[in-house]
Structures are given as structure tokens and as C-alpha cells.
Amino acid sequence: MRVTGEQHCRERSGAELTDQAYKHTTCSLCYQFLIKENIAFRTFYYSRSTGEICLSSSNQSEVFCPSYENNTIMNYVCETLSTVEKCNQWKMCCESAWECCLSQKLYNTTTLEGAFCPMTWDGWECWGRTQAGKVVSHKCPSFISYTPKEAEARKFCTENGTWWRDSSRHEHTDYDQCLSVTKLQEKINFFKEVTLVRIAVNSVGLLFLLSSIGLFLLYRQLRIQQRIKLHVHLFLSLLVRGIIELCWDVVIRYKRVEDNSHHTDQIGCKILFVLNRFGWSAPFFWMLCEGFFLHRLLIKTFERQKTLIFYYLFGWGTPLVLTITYLIAKISSDSSSETASENNCWLDSSSSGKELYWIIFAPTILCLLLNLLFFINILRILVRQVRTLPSEPSNFRKAIKATFILIPLFGLHQFFLIYQPTAEESAYNFFQMAGGIINNAQGIIVALIFCFANGEVISHIKSSYDTMRLQQSLDRRKSLTTSQTNTRRLSASSxxxxxxxxxxxxxxxxxxxxxxxxxxxxxxxxxxxxxxxxxxxxxxxxxxxxx
Known part of the structure; x- marks a missing residue:
């Protein structure tokens, strides 16, 4: 089909369309070919006279003709998609289609000798004029995820100068290499491995944290100390985060990748999602409390903290307020995107998802920065004290040891996890696995350093063990004495x-x-x-x- 008038652009059906019709048609076809689940729209011929294809809502009550330059319609359609990534892929496809149209207008003005297949847009890729009888290949489109680097798409130009058509009478392009399930399955298997590692490390961490909290609370000489009280609350926050993360990994994360399904109990999933925000942020504020307390202790050595009530309010109250604020903002944002949140448990449901996440993420980054300042100043104080006794090498070793001990307590290891490479980068797998281990191993590390390797705790455990052994010895001696007495009585009464x-x-x-x-x-x-x-x-x- 060719419409008279202005210069036209060609798409996969062979129709040559005006600019406006081409934009609407190719963008609608991109939606049709890219979006395979939770489809809220379908394609149909909006104007058969011009060959224009648009999108219609599932109940056919509304018609949308998208184009890359119409942000209103593009954003509205994106809100129906399950992830931001799918939205970005669709937009990239629409933009690539228009670039193909511009290339057609540029190169179709030149005349070539012989039979050539015309330049066209096949729905994903732009194909230039190709000599008859040739097979042309392109790199896979950038908006197709998990494609092997060496994969290529192929298109065959027949001897009569027309693109080869399949049984449906549409021009065919071979995307088998680009859509190979092998690469995708490798990503899925790796994702499952990371999830299992997270679950295993997290489970061990929960056991360590429970044991540490029990030991701290068991001995009165320990639980009355302010430093130990802060340790207990930090361990509790890590315990809460670990339990919520474990539920999330088992119920949501692993189940979604194992069943290849995004359908979950939406109410329960959203409640767990909100709890996850709270559990994730709470340890950062308690790490800041630890940093501030230790820094204040070194600065004002002889001034004892009178009460810890402000630490309790800050450590538990601040993440609670931030989580409630995030929840209100999320619900308000979702009121204008009816289907996105319902379809995917608030996981990247709209382009505003990551913006709202800064409500929680920004304060946690601030906590880490403040702890970094505390750490630097504490290190400065320790170095200054070591210099006063330069002839004592053991003091230097103690200062180095104290410095490394503070890193997990202050959460400074989180700086190594701020950078998150994309799935296409070679370091993606490493950072995913390392992040899963480091985040979930914090409970193990702090429990080992500040409880099981703590001299006071070890001393109390030894004391309890010695007392238990003494009591057992006394019980055995008493039992032996009673037995001997009974034996004598039995002998006398024989x-x-x-x-x-x-x-x-x-x-x-x-x-x-x-x-x-x-x-x-x-x-x-x-x-x-x-x-x-x-x-x-x-x-x-x-x-x-x-x-």
C-alpha cells in the first residue's frame, strides 16, 4: 500500500506509510512483539485507508496511537507494564523504528543497478537495501535482553528482489539466535544460585544473632552495660532484617524464578515488601547509633551517657517514619497507575518506583557517610595515642585490629555495594553474588567479633562452665557418699x-x-x-x- 503525497516509510507488511502513520504503526507493532505477558492492549487497524495500526484497550473502550515523541501516551502505556525495563525496551524499539524511517528517506533517493530488496522495518530491526539472492545479517537489537554476544539476526533477499515471506505471507526475519533460551536459562540458573546462597548465609546469620542476643541477656553484668545494650539492639535490627529477607527470598524471590510466574498473593506480597523496606533500613540507623556512641565515648571519656532513650527513639523510630512515608507516597503514586502495582507487587511497577525509593535510600546513605566521618576521626585518635608510645609495637597492632573491627559495626562495607553494574556488564554476576553474601553475612561477622570473640563474654562463659563442673563434682561426691552409706547399711542389715x-x-x-x-x-x-x-x-x- 502506498499513500500519495509526502515521502513515505516502509514497514514489514510492505505498506509505505506517512510519517504519522508510520510512527503509530511501528510503535504499536513494537508493543505487540515485545510485550508477551500482562497485555493490557492489542493492535488493530485504526485506519484502513492509511494502513495505520494503533492500540486498543482490552475492553476496547479506548484507542491509543503511540509514538516515541508522545510522552503522555507512552507513559500511560508504560504504567501497564510489569517492569521499568520492559517500558524502556518498548521506547527504544519505537525510537529505532523512527530512525529507520529517516534512513529510508535518506538512502531511497539514490538509484542502484540490479535487483534489490527495499529498505524496511521488520518490527524490531531496520534492514537496508540488499542485493537479490543475498542473506544479510545484523547484530541483535539492544533492547532484547540476555542475547549472546555473537548472536545475529538474518534476513534473506530472494532472487526476484523481494524479502522472503513465511506461511503467514509476512516478510520474515530469523531471530532464532537472538531469542535463544540458553542464555536466558543461564541467567535464571545463576539467579537461583544467588538466591540459595542468600538463604543459606542468612539462615546461619540468624542462628549466630539469636545466640549472641541470648548470651548478652543471660548475664546481668553484660546486659546492664550501655555498650552491650546498643549491641543488642543492633543485633535485633539485623535479626529483624534477616527474618524478613529470608521470608522474601523463599516466598517471593525464589518462587518467582522457580515457577516463572509473577502471580502472587498481592496483599501478602505488598505487606512483606513494606516490611522489607523497614527491615533493610533499620540496621543502618543502629550502626549510626553505634558509631556516634563510640565516637562520643572517645571524645568525652569521663562523661557517662545518662540514658539511651534517644538512641532507642532514633534507631527504631526513624526507619519506621521513613517506611510509613514511603508507603503513603507509594499508595498515592499507585492511585494513578491502576494495573501496574496490582500486577507485580510494587516491584519496578512504574517509572516513579525508583524515585520513591530515595525516601529510604537517601537517609541510609547519609548514615553511612556520618559513620565514615566518625571512623576517620576515631582512627585519627587511635593513631595519635599510638604515637605517644612508639616503642610499643603491640599498641600499633591493637590500633589496626580495632580499626578493622569497626568496619562491619559501622556498616562501611556497604560502600563496596553501592555500585551495581547492569546485566549486560561482565561484572554483573560477581557483584550479584558478592552482594548477596556480604549483605547477609553481616550478622555472622558482628556476632563473631562482638560476642563470641568478646573477652567479657568468654570470661562469663568460662565462669559458668567452671561453676557447672563444680556443681556436677559436688553432685557426684554427694551421690557417692550416699551410695557408700547405703552400702554400709545394707551390709550391716544382711x-x-x-x-x-x-x-x-x-x-x-x-x-x-x-x-x-x-x-x-x-x-x-x-x-x-x-x-x-x-x-x-x-x-x-x-x-x-x-x-
């Missing part, structure tokens, strides 16, 4: 002949034996005690009668 030649009875287990003994020796039954021993209080007359 069957023997008393001073009057009469037998003592206690070792008989059958009452009949006792009765026979009494009968054979003419002993009255009243002379027996309940334990079978002859009553020593019997008078001599009775004894004479027996004799």
Missing part, C-alpha cells in the same frame, strides 16, 4: 548371727522366707521390725525363751 546367736533378717525378698525363719527359731512375730530385723529392745527373758 543375714548374720547376732551376739545371742540369733539371725538378723533383712535381705529376704519373699515374706514366706521371713515367716519360715521365725517359725523355725520360735521367734514371736512381734519381735520383728518392719525391715525384718529382730527388735533389740526385746527383754532377756524373751531371749532366754528363744534360746
Amino acid at each position: 543375714v548374720n548371727i547376732n551376739q545371742n546367736g540369733l539371725p538378723h533378717v533383712s535381705s529376704f525378698h519373699d515374706i514366706s522366707d521371713t515367716l519360715n525363719l521365725a517359725d523355725n527359731n520360735n521367734i514371736p512375730m512381734e519381735d520383728f521390725q518392719t525391715n525384718g530385723i529382730i527388735n533389740p529392745s526385746c527383754d532377756s527373758k524373751e531371749n532366754d525363751e528363744v534360746q
Whole structure:
């Protein structure tokens, strides 16, 4: 189809369209070919006279003719997509289509000898004029994710100068290499490995944190110390984050990649998402509390902190306020994007998702920067103190050790994780795995350094162990003494002949034996005690009668 008038651009059906119709058609086709799930629109011929294709809502109540320059319609359609990445891919496809149109206008003015296939847009890629009987290849489009670097798309120009058509009578391009599932499956498998590593490290960290908190609270001499109280709250914040992260990884993260499904319990998923924001941010504020407390302790050595109530309010209250603010902003933002949030549990549901995330992310970065300043000043104080005793190398070693100990306590290791490479960069896999380990191993590291390797804790554990061993020794000695006493009593009460030649009875287990003994020796039954021993209080007359 060719419309008379201005210069035209060609698309995959063979139609040559005006600029406006070309923009609408190619952008609509990009949507059709790229968006394969949660489709809110379908393509249809908006104007058969011009060959223009547009988008219609699922209930056919609205018509949208998108173009890369119409931000209103582009953003509206993007809000129906599950991720920002899909929106960006679609926009890139629309822009590439228009660049193809400009190239067609530039090169179609020149005349070539022989048979050539015309320059065209196939829905994903722009193909130049190609000599008949040739196969032309292009690199895969940049907006197609997880394509191998060496993969290429191929298009065949037939001997009669027309692009080869498939059974549907549309011009065909071979994108098999670009759409190979091998590369995508490798990414999925790697993502599953990272998730499993996160779950394993996080589980170990939870055990360490629970044990550390239990030890701190077990001994009164430890739990009354202000420093230990701050450690307990930092460990609690890491414990809360670990539990929430574990639930998120198991219920949401791993399930989505294992089942290849984005359909979850939306209410439960969103609640867990909000809790995850709180759990992620709380440790940063408690790390700042640790940094400020230690810095203040070195600056004002002889001035004891009277109360820790302000630390408690700041450490727990600030992330709570930020999370509530984020939740309100997220709900307000979602009120104008009806389908995005419902489809994907608030995970990159709109272009405003990352902007709202700064409500929580910016204060945590500020906490790290303040802790970095505290760390530098503490290091300066330690170096100054070491210089006062230069002849003591052990002091220098202690200062170095103290410096490294403060890094996980202040959260300075998080600076190594700020940079996040894209999925196309070679360092992406390394940073994903390293980030999963470092983030979830913080609980293990601080528990080992500040609890299990703490001299005070070890001293109390040894003291408890020695006390337990002493108590066990006393119990064994008491048991042994009781056993010896019982043995002597048993020996004294065994069957023997008393001073009057009469037998003592206690070792008989059958009452009949006792009765026979009494009968054979003419002993009255009243002379027996309940334990079978002859009553020593019997008078001599009775004894004479027996004799």
C-alpha cells in the first residue's frame, strides 16, 4: 500500500506509510512483539485507508496511537507494564523504528543497478537495501535482553528482489539466535544460585544473632552495660532484617524464578515488601547509633551517657517514619497507575518506583557517610595515642585490629555495594553474588567479633562452665557418699548371727522366707521390725525363751 503525497516509510507488511502513520504503526507493532505477558492492549487497524495500526484497550473502550515523541501516551502505556525495563525496551524499539524511517528517506533517493530488496522495518530491526539472492545479517537489537554476544539476526533477499515471506505471507526475519533460551536459562540458573546462597548465609546469620542476643541477656553484668545494650539492639535490627529477607527470598524471590510466574498473593506480597523496606533500613540507623556512641565515648571519656532513650527513639523510630512515608507516597503514586502495582507487587511497577525509593535510600546513605566521618576521626585518635608510645609495637597492632573491627559495626562495607553494574556488564554476576553474601553475612561477622570473640563474654562463659563442673563434682561426691552409706547399711542389715546367736533378717525378698525363719527359731512375730530385723529392745527373758 502506498499513500500519495509526502515521502513515505516502509514497514514489514510492505505498506509505505506517512510519517504519522508510520510512527503509530511501528510503535504499536513494537508493543505487540515485545510485550508477551500482562497485555493490557492489542493492535488493530485504526485506519484502513492509511494502513495505520494503533492500540486498543482490552475492553476496547479506548484507542491509543503511540509514538516515541508522545510522552503522555507512552507513559500511560508504560504504567501497564510489569517492569521499568520492559517500558524502556518498548521506547527504544519505537525510537529505532523512527530512525529507520529517516534512513529510508535518506538512502531511497539514490538509484542502484540490479535487483534489490527495499529498505524496511521488520518490527524490531531496520534492514537496508540488499542485493537479490543475498542473506544479510545484523547484530541483535539492544533492547532484547540476555542475547549472546555473537548472536545475529538474518534476513534473506530472494532472487526476484523481494524479502522472503513465511506461511503467514509476512516478510520474515530469523531471530532464532537472538531469542535463544540458553542464555536466558543461564541467567535464571545463576539467579537461583544467588538466591540459595542468600538463604543459606542468612539462615546461619540468624542462628549466630539469636545466640549472641541470648548470651548478652543471660548475664546481668553484660546486659546492664550501655555498650552491650546498643549491641543488642543492633543485633535485633539485623535479626529483624534477616527474618524478613529470608521470608522474601523463599516466598517471593525464589518462587518467582522457580515457577516463572509473577502471580502472587498481592496483599501478602505488598505487606512483606513494606516490611522489607523497614527491615533493610533499620540496621543502618543502629550502626549510626553505634558509631556516634563510640565516637562520643572517645571524645568525652569521663562523661557517662545518662540514658539511651534517644538512641532507642532514633534507631527504631526513624526507619519506621521513613517506611510509613514511603508507603503513603507509594499508595498515592499507585492511585494513578491502576494495573501496574496490582500486577507485580510494587516491584519496578512504574517509572516513579525508583524515585520513591530515595525516601529510604537517601537517609541510609547519609548514615553511612556520618559513620565514615566518625571512623576517620576515631582512627585519627587511635593513631595519635599510638604515637605517644612508639616503642610499643603491640599498641600499633591493637590500633589496626580495632580499626578493622569497626568496619562491619559501622556498616562501611556497604560502600563496596553501592555500585551495581547492569546485566549486560561482565561484572554483573560477581557483584550479584558478592552482594548477596556480604549483605547477609553481616550478622555472622558482628556476632563473631562482638560476642563470641568478646573477652567479657568468654570470661562469663568460662565462669559458668567452671561453676557447672563444680556443681556436677559436688553432685557426684554427694551421690557417692550416699551410695557408700547405703552400702554400709545394707551390709550391716544382711543375714548374720547376732551376739545371742540369733539371725538378723533383712535381705529376704519373699515374706514366706521371713515367716519360715521365725517359725523355725520360735521367734514371736512381734519381735520383728518392719525391715525384718529382730527388735533389740526385746527383754532377756524373751531371749532366754528363744534360746
